[in-house]
Amino acid sequence: MNQSVTSSKNSDHVVIITGGARGIGHAFAHRLAEDGFHVAIVDLHGAEEGAQALVRAGFSATGFKANVTNASDWDTLLTDIASSGKALHGLVNNAAMFASLDMQSFEQVSREEWMQVMEVNTYGPFLATQKVAPILAANGGGSIVNIASTSPLKGVTGMPHYVCSKGAVIALTRTLARELGDRGINVNAVAPGFTLSDGILLNTEHVEKFRDIGKNSRAMKRDQLPRDLQGAVSFLMSLDSQFMTGQTLVVDGGAFFV
Ligand SMILES: NC(=O)c1ccc[n+]([C@@H]2O[C@H](COP(=O)([O-])OP(=O)(O)OC[C@H]3O[C@@H](n4cnc5c(N)ncnc54)[C@H](O)[C@@H]3O)[C@@H](O)[C@H]2O)c1
Secondary structure, three states: OOEOOOOOOOOOEEEEEEOOOOHHHHHHHHHHHHOOOEEEEEEOOOHHHHHHHHHHOOOOEEEEEOOOOOHHHHHHHHHHHHHOOOEEEEEEEOOOOOOOOOOOOOOOOOHHHHHHHHHHHHHHHHHHHHHHHHHHHHOOOEEEEEEOOOHHHHOOOOOHHHHHHHHHHHHHHHHHHHHHHHHOEEEEEEEEOOEOOHHHHOOHHHHHHHHHHHHHHOOOOOOEOHHHHHHHHHHHHOHHHOOOOOOEEEEOOOOOOO
16 A cells, blocks of 8 residues: 655545546546546556656646555555545545456356456445445545446346446445435446446457447447546536435446436
């Protein structure tokens, strides 16, 4: 666990973004920094570099090397944030195993891989919320945004563990919305369609299988990019969405209508 850098332009309100070092998570970090939050990037790899990039752009950010499934990592980073004197405002549960997964039929997925995907993609956001919610409640409330996927809504083939994990994220969003509503915390999800993130662009199998199918299924027939998702998370982290909770916002250029 490492705290890296902060700029002189600190905001007093912190939003934690897991998996914020690259890809979609980094796009969220950039947008929330533009919105005036101090951004805490939590990632297994490149957290400090991700924060430094934001600081160089004139924003306020800190990087923490941490595993979202590790309780003591969460304790350390939340203690660091508390000692900074800033107030925690929100959490974006974005870190997940997806881009690095191989395509497999349901017969091929091993128990070990199933459990690993479930641990990162469902226990990670659950543990993060267990750790963060009491602090948000003590601060008078806040917002949690879980990054789901349209894959459980469509029933995409080739990665049943991933699809089930993202279905669980939507269910987690709903149950936690009910658990936390009385504590002033709203919990919502964003479900992206297939998005050309940094990780996806490294996986040619995913690009070949999903890019054209995704594009052709949309009302708006173009590639989805990380920046297409920024507005939804910005809104769900803002006071404008305070009375909205338990919802899943689909952002996919109009491929799937809820
Ligand atoms: N790219 C898509 O097509 C797509 C579509 C729908 C949903 N999503 C979701 O959007 C989110 C981001 O996707 P992406 O394509 O940018 O992925 P990515 O693989 O490019 O980035 C994921 C980030 O999470 C980090 N991470 C992974 N496991 C971690 C752990 N245990 N602890 C801390 N950090 C960890 C990685 O280091 C990486 O920086 C994921 O939740 C993904 O499921 C992506």
